[in-house]
Amino acid sequence: MNHKKHIAIVTGAAGGIGKVIAQMFADNGYVVVAVDITETEFGNSDIHFQKADLCSYEDICKVFEYAVQHFGGVHVLVNNGAISQFSKSISDITPEEFRKVIDTNLYGSFMCCKQFIEANKGMKYGRIINIASTRWHQNEANWEAYGASKGGLVSLTNTLCVSLSDTPITVNAISPGWIQCSDYEMLSEEEHKQHPSGRVGVPEDIARMVLFLSAPENDFINGANIVIDGGMTKKMIYYTPEDESNK
Template sequence: MNRIDLAGQHAVITGGAQGLGFAMARRMVASGAKVTLWDMDGPLLEKATAELGSHARGVSVDVTDWNAVEAAAAETEAGGGPITTVVNSAGIAGPAAPLDGYDVATWKKIVDVNLHGTFHVCRAIVPGMKARNYGRIVNIASIAGKEGNPNASAYSASKAGVIGLTKSLGKELASYDIAVNCITPATAETRILEQLTPEFIEYMRSRIPRGRFLEVEEAASMVAWLVSKENSFTTAAVFDLSGGRATY
């Protein structure tokens, strides 16, 4: 593992108690950063912070609740200092179903977590980054946001929205030393697969030319560079992690 220098950085990682978010937190701590995990799952949050050690704290927060996110940002900075880095990893997939039969409440929940949650976190933390003229933001989108997956219209649409948000915010902040980028991973073997049928999971695997799912450590490696000071020029960009699936 290459050690990327993240000394002195304070990262907020949403959905950080498990899956991609936890792997990214582990990689950042190994690179010298301190991290604050934001997650709704209290027991998992406690376990994750204990595993990461003294460089990690946890804050229980629902990213769909703007007031809760605003309060979490204030609590995080009071306990750990200015937030220099954000990874928006909190997300849900929802069930696989055709659009004309998709449950309306479930559609709204998926968009609320994946897209509105990302907006809430950026909205709460960007003002401080602008005031200090420094920040690194990585939003976790998906290959589904670029290509669309059948029977996953809500997830695909929400992740396409994350890509659009990233490009817009990156351009807004381009005159600052703030980089805003996103990654578009193919399916990774995380708990998000529990929401999908075996048939849909196999369909997803069959679309990846490498013939396997993404490993969470591979995503963490890419994000570690994206949140480093070395990433001083690239912003409003989309980084592919699809194992060859993406056609653009």
């Protein structure tokens, strides 16, 4: 194993955005520790899968122990692992379901940061990249748990940036908008055209920014929350009577 390569840990790497991030890292010369609760194959000798539950600090510690033992440390952490299935009315969501979202999306990310800081000691540079969401400040009904977890992740980014100012670690967030991870060809023309960029996003749109932020020379980008949503959050959308007449 070439220990001179940069080492990246990516959570939530079994599919979707996380899998594309892991693959793009490997394609660009990184050694990747791909973390997920669901086992998966990558077919790339530079991607090493580690099974872990982000709600378990013990599991998280084992991932970083593996990385340090096998590769000598970690340069980049991408906190991408998250769940969003409990989009329920506040009257219907259970305390356990709400806690599960917060524990996975926010607690898990924080504990990964805590372990990363230790694993990065002695390295020339470090990057923490938190995958948040535009739902941290714009949302639909019944997404309280997910929105709160992603809002917490943006706030965590802001504070860690300052707390780690005496280290070579930068901390940034990326807030994706609509990123379609499968069946892209099934989207309608209207779904694409509502975006100022003229299309719905794909995982590669996020992965390219992750790769950019991970570069050692990009150390002056710190504490940023970069929105990648095709311009959707800049649109002003109001109900008008014409909406009814067009039905």
